[in-house]
Amino acid sequence: MYVAKPASDLLEPYETLVREIRRRHYTVVPDAQSPLADEGSAVQGAIRSALAQAELSIHFIGERRGYKPDGLDVGIVSLQLAEAAGEVARRPDFHRLIWIPTIVPDAENAAVGEAAANVRDPLRILAQLDTLLETDEIEGDTAARFNEFVIQRLEARTPAKPQELHRAATIYLAAAPVDLKLAIEAGKRLKEHGQKVLIFPSDTDYSLASRADHLAFCWGEADEIAVMEALDRLDSSEWRRLRPDGKLHLIVFGPDNDIKKIAREIESFGAADFVVDAANLGERGLIAELSGSTVG
Structure with a gap:
């Protein structure tokens, strides 16, 4: 443009x-x-x-x-x-x-x-x-x-991609150490919807994120500042350059607080492209969000 x-x-x-x-x-x-x-x-x-x-x-x-x-x-x-x-x-x-x-x-x-x-x-x-x-x-x-x-x-002006392509997308799941169990839980739910999942707990610098089509960060107990900093690192990683069409999701779990409520309400937090309530993963995974993605 x-x-x-x-x-x-x-x-x-x-x-x-x-x-x-x-x-x-x-x-x-x-x-x-x-x-x-x-x-x-x-x-x-x-x-x-x-x-x-x-x-x-x-x-x-x-x-x-x-x-x-x-x-x-x-x-x-x-x-x-x-x-x-x-x-x-x-x-x-x-x-x-x-x-x-x-x-x-x-x-x-x-x-x-x-x-x-x-x-x-x-x-x-x-x-x-x-x-x-x-x-x-x-x-x-x-x-x-x-x-x-x-x-x-x-x-x-942007042609939509067929939804079938998104169902086969690979999703890299990340979380703060305190929330690792939530990433595993999210991975199980996403696999039930036919979505491929990658979880690398030791990949603290997200160097392996570029192997995936899309990224998702799981937020439960972690401090909001730590979550925002992690989203910034994911957004500025090699993945973003190699996967310009990829989307960065924030999956919000409990316990609830005012900041999480606002993030869900306005569907925005930090560098995340989408904010997803974890309660919805069992119903649709990330398919709905990915099928609505914009091609760069």
Whole structure:
């Protein structure tokens, strides 16, 4: 996905969306950590090369237009819009997703009257920078809504894998030493559902995790900080590089506490892609979660 570099006023929403896209294992170009070139022809070449690798482009348009590369008379925001339009002309299946917030984030905390006066017309703003294309998709809502909008579009373009492939998936089960018995219990339940299981109690650095398609960490008595650190190590292990389509699950056992209740409720904890209640393993294993996975 080509995620266009924004001007400084929308840098934070840009960084948030890049994290969300990467968390789902999509590739983002250009590199979010590296600045674009200063020289005009060099930056144009870099943008075109990155666009050629992408399926679509995502743009952020605030009040500012970004820096002007040497030798060019437009800011980086307008330049990337124009280059993406050129890619649409070359590839009709390519299109642009454009966020033009009606109220820029910095203005959201302004007084009601002042904010109302600053409401922007997305189509009028785009017309000041570039030509509206038939395939353009424009969102004027909040950053959170735009993120949902983008993720929905990406997932709609991703072909689902047949569920049969997931039933044969191999799952690496890990746990803190105090919860090892829970990993064994989970393994028995998963095997009943035809899922292959790997458990290596001595593999404390998770070097063998890359042998599995998916990972699951079992949480019972362990301290929540230790669980979060273990999830971070699993997420940053060699497995993640070798298995970009793999999913990291957190299987929550008793005893219950407020943090576990919240994790189940919001279905999120640390680096885990899914939070699963251990009580559900006997009914469906991890098949339901794996069949809903997103391909990177």
